[in-house]
Amino acid sequence: MSAREDATKTARQISRAKQRKAGDRSTRLANALMKLPEPAVKKLELEDDLREAVNRARKITALIARRRAERTLAGDLRRFDLVALAAQLAKVHESANLDTELLHLAEGWRTRLIEEGIAAAASFPGGPTDELTRLIDAAKRERTTGRPPGAARALFRHIVEELKAPPAEEAAAADEDADDDAGDSDEADADSDKADTDDDRSTR
Structure with a gap:
């Protein structure tokens, strides 16, 4: 087998491995989306096409038909950013x-x-x-x-x-930080005004 054939075979194997990985991930995500409570689904920031696909699959309640819908959804998911979707699902689960x-x-x-x-x-x-x-x-x-x-x-x-509610100590610390930021801003404005005045004097 030539070096070119080896390279072609390796590239094909890598491509198949990537496809399998994407397929496995989309299958897991589709299963998670089908099981997710409706309020949690509404919290997801989905593209219109993706939300439509998710809602269409979730509407099906018959067991066998629902399994087919889940497989169809898994295929639909491969057109979208699976990493971003997985991150959103993880965040929703953590919040729940x-x-x-x-x-x-x-x-x-x-x-x-x-x-x-x-x-x-x-x-x-x-x-x-x-x-x-x-x-x-x-x-x-x-x-x-x-x-x-x-x-x-x-x-x-x-x-x-x-x-x-945050503990009183945290709330007080947040207020102090806000006051410090405001003070720093006032000082910066004062320094800026002084610099402008000095510039005016130097140009006279």
């Missing part, structure tokens, strides 16, 4: 995992605050505020009287918002 952890944490705090009362609020991230105390008391009364869980839900929403 964080949201799930947050909700579990909030549920634990709600149970503890209702059972232990304001004493447990001392270690709560937002601290024992008047609003938290009011919500805890309302949720306790609600549990005692057997009313629908409106107050408990309000307490849960409050806990989630507090857990989402």
Whole structure:
């Protein structure tokens, strides 16, 4: 076999390997897109053609037909940037995992605050505020009287918002950074004005 034939064979093998790799990746991504919850799909920044292909495949519910739709979607995906799509999916999955952890944490705090009362609020991230105390008391009364869980839900929403908020130290540091940036900008403007004045004097 000549050197040219060897080179041609090697190039063909490399091309086939790349095609297999792209096929494997598009198959995995198509499977992930078919299983992704609808709210998560809406968060993806997709080209119009790609979103149309994804929506078309996801609309099919019959098992065998859905498998065919997934294979078709895998083929459609090869026309797009698979690396960028994989990165978006990873980001969405990470966000979903964080949201799930947050909700579990909030549920634990709600149970503890209702059972232990304001004493447990001392270690709560937002601290024992008047609003938290009011919500805890309302949720306790609600549990005692057997009313629908409106107050408990309000307490849960409050806990989630507090857990989402940055710690006070981080917020203060962010404010200080903003003040420093503003101060630096003012100093730069003052230096610029002084330089302009000096230039005017030198030209007279």
